[in-house]
Amino acid sequence: MEIGLFEAIYSARSLRRFKPDPVPDEVITKVLDAAIRAPSGSNQQSWEFVIVKDAAQRKKIGAVYQKGGAILKALYTDRVKPEHMSEDTYKKLMASAYYLIDHMADAPVLLLACLKQVPMAGAPPKLPPEVAAAMKSQARISGSSIYPAVQNIILACRGLGLGTVLTTIHTFFEDEVKEILGLPPRRGPAAEAQAQYLETPASAERRARLREQQRLAQVSRPRPEARPDKRDRRRLMRLQRDQT
Numbered sequence: 001m002e003i004g005l006f007e008a009i010y011s012a013r014s015l016r017r018f019k020p021d022p023v024p025d026e027v028i029t030k031v032l033d034a035a036i037r038a039p040s041g042s043n044q045q046s047w048e049f050v051i052v053k054d055a056a057q058r059k060k061i062g063a064v065y066q067k068g069g070a071i072l073k074a075l076y077t078d079r080v081k082p083e084h085m086s087e088d089t090y091k092k093l094m095a096s097a098y099y100l101i102d103h104m105a106d107a108p109v110l111l112l113a114c115l116k117q118v119p120m121a122g123a124p125p126k127l128p129p130e131v132a133a134a135m136k137s138q139a140r141i142s143g144s145s146i147y148p149a150v151q152n153i154i155l156a157c158r159g160l161g162l163g164t165v166l167t168t169i170h171t172f173f174e175d176e177v178k179e180i181l182g183l184p185p186r187r188g189p190a191a192e193a194q195a196q197y198l199e200t201p202a203s204a205e206r207r208a209r210l211r212e213q214q215r216l217a218q219v220s221r222p223r224p225e226a227r228p229d230k231r232d233r234r235r236l237m238r239l240q241r242d243q244t
């Protein structure tokens with residue numbers, strides 16, 4: 001049964017505890033077909049999606065991910081809880097993210113969305129200074145041509161009953177990941193999404209948020225015009241009669 005777009009958006013939570021069920025190739029193909037519908041700068045479509053199902057390779061990537069996790073833990077030593085999260089939500093998120101560090105290889109499918117760093121066809125080899133100056137924000141937006149595809153992957157998976165979590169910390173050791181996968185140097189694994197069948201169709205928190213949204217929608221919906229009751233209607237008719 002397919003779910004609607006908005007239900008998919010609201011219920012696509014990050015899931016980090018994996019079921020071992022294999023994901024059929026036709027399902028992966030459908031997910032990738034959704035990925036390539038995404039927009040990309042100048043329609044370059046400089047992406048490549050690497051699907052890792054082989055247990056030995058997953059194990060190797062899992063080991064790299066653990067190394068990335070150690071760095072994340074060091075970065076997070078004194079991390080202050082973001083204001084919008086409750087203490088409980090924050091603790092659960094951290095416990096879940098730390099669990100993933102040691103269990104990445106359990107996911108039956110790792111999907112690496114890679115951005116090929118190819119120069120724009122026909123671009124001048126040396127940019128005029130004013131063009132180079134205008135390009136200074138390029139590093140910050142460099143992921144913007146791959147993440148729309150990643151979001152399509154997340155939503156397509158959700159629509160097909162697969163859970164995902166987007167992670168990036170394996171890129172701390174990008175060269176090792178490339179070596180395991182035999183990727184050429186100019187192709188960076190920008191993000192990784194793990195696909196696995198969901199234990200439950202959607203998690204409670206996202207559902208709660210959805211309910212909240214519905215409540216908000218009700219609050220902001222304009223109240224229907226008050227319908228005059230019988231007595232008002234009779235008074236109105238009398239008034240109209242008197243005026244004619």
Ligand SMILES: Cc1cc2nc3c(=O)[nH]c(=O)nc-3n(C[C@H](O)[C@H](O)[C@H](O)COP(=O)(O)O)c2cc1C
Binds near residue numbers: 012014016093098168
């Ligand atoms: C760029 C990016 C990097 C992320 N990196 C990690 C990560 O390293 N480990 C992890 O467990 N989750 C990671 N996440 C998932 C976020 O923790 C998650 O999206 C966020 O907590 C919101 O939770 P939700 O997706 O369930 O709504 C990442 C998400 C994004 C967008």
